[in-house]
Amino acid sequence: xxxxxxxxxxxxxxxxxxxxxxxxxxxxxxxxxxxxxxxxxxxxxxxxxxxxxxxxxxxxxxxxxxxxxxxxxxxxxxxxxxxxxxxxxxxxx
Numbered sequence: 047x048x049x050x051x052x053x054x055x056x057x058x059x060x061x062x063x064x065x066x067x068x069x070x071x072x073x074x075x076x077x078x079x080x081x082x083x084x085x086x087x088x089x090x091x092x093x094x095x096x097x098x099x100x101x102x103x104x105x106x107x108x109x110x111x112x113x114x115x116x117x118x119x120x121x122x123x124x125x126x127x128x129x130x131x132x133x134x135x136x137x138x139x
Contacts, residue, residue, distance in 0.1 A: 049085060057105075058096030064088035066132060070125040084125040086132065 049067070053059055066086035073081050095105055108116070110130050117123050 053087060056098045056101050059087070059089055059093055061090060061093060062087050063090060066129065069132070070121075070128050072121040072124070082121070084122075084129075086129045 049065070050062065053062070064087065068083075069086050070084040071081050072084075097103075097105060106116075110126070113126055114123060117126060
C-alpha cells in the first residue's frame, strides 16, 4: 500500500497498529501545490521513529492540547480536531 510505504520512508515506522484513512484533505492556495491528505496512525509505544531529514526536521509525542498549540496552519489544526473527534469515540475491537 502506498500510504504504508510513505509512512515507512518518512518516519521509519514499519509496524502500524491502526490506520485511519481519508481523515481530512485540503487544497493549498498556491496553484503550484496540490491537495494534501491527512491520515491518522496508531503505533506501538516501542516503535522507533527515524525521520527522513529531507522531509522533516523533528517530531514529538504529546497530548492533544500541546499539539494544538504547536500547529501553525489552520488546515493542520482542522485535521487534528477531526482526528481527536474520531479518537474520543474510538473503541478498540
